[in-house]
Amino acid sequence: MPSHRTRLIAALDTSSYEQASRWATELEGRVDAIKLGLEFTYACGLDAVKKLSARQELFLDLKLHDIPNTVASGLKALAPIHPALMTIHALGGPKMIARSRAMLEEAFEGNDSRSRLLAVTILTSMNEQSLAEVGINATPLDEVVRLGRMAVRSGADGLVCSAHEITALRDALGDAPELVVPGIRPAGSSTDDQKRIMTPAQAARAGADWIVVGRPITRADDPAAAAQAIQDELRTAVP
Ligand SMILES: O=C(O)c1cc(=O)[nH]c(=O)n1[C@@H]1O[C@H](COP(=O)(O)O)[C@@H](O)[C@H]1O
Numbered sequence: 001m002p003s004h005r006t007r008l009i010a011a012l013d014t015s016s017y018e019q020a021s022r023w024a025t026e027l028e029g030r031v032d033a034i035k036l037g038l039e040f041t042y043a044c045g046l047d048a049v050k051k052l053s054a055r056q057e058l059f060l061d062l063k064l065h066d067i068p069n070t071v072a073s074g075l076k077a078l079a080p081i082h083p084a085l086m087t088i089h090a091l092g093g094p095k096m097i098a099r100s101r102a103m104l105e106e107a108f109e110g111n112d113s114r115s116r117l118l119a120v121t122i123l124t125s126m127n128e129q130s131l132a133e134v135g136i137n138a139t140p141l142d143e144v145v146r147l148g149r150m151a152v153r154s155g156a157d158g159l160v161c162s163a164h165e166i167t168a169l170r171d172a173l174g175d176a177p178e179l180v181v182p183g184i185r186p187a188g189s190s191t192d193d194q195k196r197i198m199t200p201a202q203a204a205r206a207g208a209d210w211i212v213v214g215r216p217i218t219r220a221d222d223p224a225a226a227a228q229a230i231q232d233e234l235r236t237a238v239p
Helices: 017-027 038-046 045-054 068-081 095-106 128-133 140-154 162-175 199-206 223-237
Strands: 007-011 033-034 059-062 085-089 116-120 158-162 178-181 211-212
Touching: 007 223, 017 033, 017 038, 017 045, 017 223, 033 045, 033 140, 038 045, 038 059, 059 068, 068 085, 068 095, 085 095, 095 116, 095 140, 116 140, 116 178, 128 140, 140 158, 140 162, 162 178, 162 199, 199 211, 199 223, 211 223
Parallel strands: 007 033, 007 211, 033 059, 059 085, 085 116, 116 158, 158 178, 178 211
Antiparallel strands: none
8 A cells, every 4th residue: 555645737738828827826736736738738839838837846748759869859859848747658669768868867967856757658548449459469457567667667757557557567667667647537527538547546545656637627617626626535545
């Protein structure tokens, strides 16, 4: 049973700066970090990312996946924003991950709060059938552990996975890799396009370092109250 606190990241998925800014203000003090991703960044730009994250810890989730040089150079360009966490796809392979880590070490030399590199394993919107559709004939669990081992060995500081794989990843890799877990749905909420889901309490008991929650917060009538309810659930889940 984990004894550390599972922290809450709110995914602010919107193309509107005003909307994201409103959420960020409402959620300040109620979430531990905000996540800005493809929709916000493409629509509003990196200056807006920088501005919005001035007061809160930032997970910049752009899921880079390209040849090693292109991904590492992309990360170098993002480094001045200084997100706490950034994502690349584990499927880019060991060289892409190793070059990315080396680039971040270089970009943050002399700064002991380097952005941490997360490798996305298998998206939480995929199940065994969706894996077969892209030619991967394995269970999500086996594939996540296989990719997770490779990614951490290659230099990833942590992994994005579903809560279903936390126990197996901890058995394989120990406590050091930071496990960031989307596909979280409080009991009774809509699953949307997510396939491998768990509740906040289940993810906390499994040992998630962070959970990522978007629509259950942002589509709630009262996003601040929804975030607070998740924090309360996390707090009481682990004695
Ligand atoms: O990297 C991610 O954050 C991510 C990986 C993954 O496997 N699944 C996943 O849902 N996410 C992100 O987590 C957030 C989940 O949002 P909701 O489904 O609205 O809670 C979205 O911003 C996704 O981009």
